[in-house]
Amino acid sequence: MTSYPDSAFLAACRGEPHAHTPVWFMRQAGRSLPEYRKVRGPGSILEAIANPELSAEITLQPVRRYGTDAAILYSDIVVPAQAIGFGVEVQPGLGPVVAQPFASESDLQRLRPLDPEADTPHVLETVRLLVEELTVPLIGFAGAPFTVASYLIEGAPSRTYTRTKALMLGQPALWDALMSRLVDLAVVSLRSQINAGAAAIQLFDSWAGALSPKDYQTHVLPYSKRVFAALEDLDVPTIHFGVGTGEILSLMAQAGSTVMGVDWRVPLGEARRRLGPESILQGNLDPAVCFAPPAVVEQAVTEVLEQNDHHPGHIFNLGHGVMPDTDPAVLERVIDQVHRFPLNPPAVS
């Protein structure tokens, strides 16, 4: 396994000293890049993901352009569910759509165990191609059980997660069976990515912030905990992320990741007050700020860095994915500014 001894990203994940604040951007590979639009071709994102050479190229594009401190695998959180035949498509501009949403016990049969070498060989091949090519760590990822469950149950993007919550609250045995299968799906997928060479992973519980703290604690946290526990022996940094999670941040941290991702609603200083002074954080520039004039972006980046107050455990990122219309020149300036920021406080002589 490649170890990347000089990686600022891996050092920050461990809270160890390093030369500069590492940066990567969620959804750094994708529609915001002209070189992506050039190679992507028509067809579904799932078809693009099924092509290892193309996926590897797309993964590499932002690393080349921006000099990010990590690459993030070009894939989608519904890939494992689709690979075992659940029937998921990703509609452009809309997101994951499920023809027959998960609704009853009989649907459990549609969630057989994932066999990564047989079901997602293209994903593992992409990881292997990337590890040969990359000089920075590759981040693999999976959807957390709750967020994947919400896609499978709602059938289409939702703002309210009504069906998901109704099943969670009204059918606890079915919820447990579903979530347990989604734990296994995430674990098996993540382990296969790590074994193929991913140096870190991120668990996306993107929509967990829709839950009350009590519902999160009772019906979601135990499953996310199982995911991180099942990766412990592999000894790679793990990142746990969702949007609008301020009220459940301390609970999410109990799931046991190495790093907590934070969106722009919780200033990093406040996040460390909640999670402890030694917590390792990732974030948290509002992606919408990238549409403001350069001086405003610069000031906002400065504020994120100052909130971190020279803590060695900070990975700079946006508070959510790069928006498709983002001008890459803005992200180029952001990364340059972050890299130039003096990570360590001036020595007292």
Next chain:
Amino acid sequence: MTSYPDSAFLAACRGEPHAHTPVWFMRQAGRSLPEYRKVRGPGSILEAIANPELSAEITLQPVRRYGTDAAILYSDIVVPAQAIGFGVEVQPGLGPVVAQPFASESDLQRLRPLDPEADTPHVLETVRLLVEELTVPLIGFAGAPFTVASYLIEGAPSRTYTRTKALMLGQPALWDALMSRLVDLAVVSLRSQINAGAAAIQLFDSWAGALSPKDYQTHVLPYSKRVFAALEDLDVPTIHFGVGTGEILSLMAQAGSTVMGVDWRVPLGEARRRLGPESILQGNLDPAVCFAPPAVVEQAVTEVLEQNDHHPGHIFNLGHGVMPDTDPAVLERVIDQVHRFPLNPPAVS
């Protein structure tokens, strides 16, 4: 002006002793009620709002069915902007749509001052009809400047508010001019509703939770403050509400409303820890819980009431609007349970 001396709702707004916990539901009038679907007819919601007899009937329906402790005017937060000719439509299932979104200084001309008697006579007529009929207080409402701005700028419902934030951060003078006009629009509309007989008002800053605390404090709070300050002389209770506002709750409270609305993400006990032990709160059952089995709903209602811990300053509500598919029988049971809950702790003898 009618004073409703026995109103539990008004007493709770003032934190004064009263017999039972008052309840009303955001969007209690509307698609969830069969009697609404029967009278509503085709056409836009804005057409229905323009018909005082129909709007009054729709407003009364949930009061009759549920015995809510307050009525909420059947209207829409874009009504004042539409009334002055900005060009807003409300598309069924989608929400407010603006053909020519607000984008530059010339668009300010499209936001002339509201003359309520000339521009929204139907709204005032609806209020007057209702006040004659109702035995419980009528709540008037308006959209807060930020939330209305987001509709005018985005042109259609958004999850990211990119254009709104870009204008807010990038064009501070234009933002100030826009927000100042929207302050006036809200104030004039609310004052006219109160003068026509509304006994309380709610300011909906539904989407303010999309902002970082700093952006809220700098670019939004000053304007919301002006709205509440401009209503002070009328001496009616004011409610301030948004969703996903946990991180900015203390800031929103600084705007100066009588009551803070809280969504289900912040337990009421936690809200009082943040806002002070004497704060008056409205909320906060997750509307999605209404789709769970009766025992689960009952338990969730109990938890909300217990979080309030017998505080006299609590108005029971959902944490957001009633969802269109909600079974009215569920809300009937909720209101019955809330009304039966012993508001005052057992006397210590």
